[in-house]
Amino acid sequence: MANIICRPDWHLPESAVTPEAVYNDRRTFLRAMGFAGASALLSDALQAATAKDNLPLYPGKKSNYQVAGKATPEEWALGYNNFYEFHTQKHLVRHPQIIGKFVTEPWRLKIDGLVDKPWAGDAQDLIADMGKKGFIEERVYRFRCVEAWSMVCPWTGFALSKILDLVVPKKTAKFVRFETFFDPKMAPGFQALRNYPWPYTEGLRIDEAANELAFVATGMYGKPLPKQNGAPLRTVVPWKYGYKSIKSIVRIEFTDKQPKTLWESLSPEEYPFESNVNPAVPHPRWSQATERRLSTDERVATLKYNGYAAQVAALYK
Numbered sequence: 001m002a003n004i005i006c007r008p009d010w011h012l013p014e015s016a017v018t019p020e021a022v023y024n025d026r027r028t029f030l031r032a033m034g035f036a037g038a039s040a041l042l043s044d045a046l047q048a049a050t051a052k053d054n055l056p057l058y059p060g061k062k063s064n065y066q067v068a069g070k071a072t073p074e075e076w077a078l079g080y081n082n083f084y085e086f087h088t089q090k091h092l093v094r095h096p097q098i099i100g101k102f103v104t105e106p107w108r109l110k111i112d113g114l115v116d117k118p119w120a121g122d123a124q125d126l127i128a129d130m131g132k133k134g135f136i137e138e139r140v141y142r143f144r145c146v147e148a149w150s151m152v153c154p155w156t157g158f159a160l161s162k163i164l165d166l167v168v169p170k171k172t173a174k175f176v177r178f179e180t181f182f183d184p185k186m187a188p189g190f191q192a193l194r195n196y197p198w199p200y201t202e203g204l205r206i207d208e209a210a211n212e213l214a215f216v217a218t219g220m221y222g223k224p225l226p227k228q229n230g231a232p233l234r235t236v237v238p239w240k241y242g243y244k245s246i247k248s249i250v251r252i253e254f255t256d257k258q259p260k261t262l263w264e265s266l267s268p269e270e271y272p273f274e275s276n277v278n279p280a281v282p283h284p285r286w287s288q289a290t291e292r293r294l295s296t297d298e299r300v301a302t303l304k305y306n307g308y309a310a311q312v313a314a315l316y317k
């Protein structure tokens, strides 16, 4: 046997991830922020991206969480978005006319409910604190939307379990509820979809939230999160369908009751609370056996738990 070091099957060296074209990306990022000629704002953004002790937060320290093959090109991950607060057309979300009024700094975040040490403050302070503690890392994950498109992205952020360590949930806390901002002045989708049960909410069981894979992303492709991808912070739960990965979070609440989620309220048979990726269970209106990779349109087999069975299958015994 030539393999002496045992690595999980998703581990591959950094060289397997496509290097990005930095200058193009910078322009993309600025466009995404909705400003023209905003070089002063760029330096502000980069300053905010640096922890107090001057360690750069982005891209974060390299982790063992990697995916074989190339990452999805950045322009696809940043330009093909589900963010219904803004628009239902994926390629329109990032346009300045749609997202230009979205203010993500300052950003008030509350972490409360059944916890010993509730936290409230600005999201950037929480991120800087996680940086000072050495918790900011980069993870490449598969991401699978329930609509059967998928991508592979490098996310920067910290394990969701670090939030649990921070606030110390009480024994009675069985679920975590996440809530997105609700401000119709900043986003046109609230008005366009006025029958939706806003704000967007999501939830996890507390043991799911504590799983090593559950992640709070504050950046992607080596930079702070673009607005259309959920700035300033979102979850990434890679073994579940994409709608469980909630963007632009304003509140994280620990509770003893299974939270109502926006999608479950709209259509419980199609978007149940658990929503683990499973190729054997079709959506009522389409098969989940395969998925379409963004940018190449390649059809690939969908994997149980999106390929993360080794990490999460024990949660569902």
Ligand SMILES: Nc1nc2c(c(=O)[nH]1)N[C@H]1C(S)=C(S)[C@@H](COP(=O)(O)O)O[C@H]1N2
Residues within 6 Å of the ligand: 077, 080, 081, 082, 083, 084, 085, 144, 145, 146, 180, 200, 228, 229, 230, 242, 243, 244, 245, 246, 247, 248
């Ligand atoms: N607040 C909020 N979070 C959200 C959504 C949304 O519409 N609003 N869409 C979800 C869905 S369906 C998917 S597939 C992912 C898409 O994330 P991305 O645009 O960064 O790829 O965000 C999820 N989180």
Ligand SMILES: [Mo]
Residues within 6 Å of the ligand: 082, 145, 146, 147, 241, 242, 243
């Ligand atoms: Mo999705």
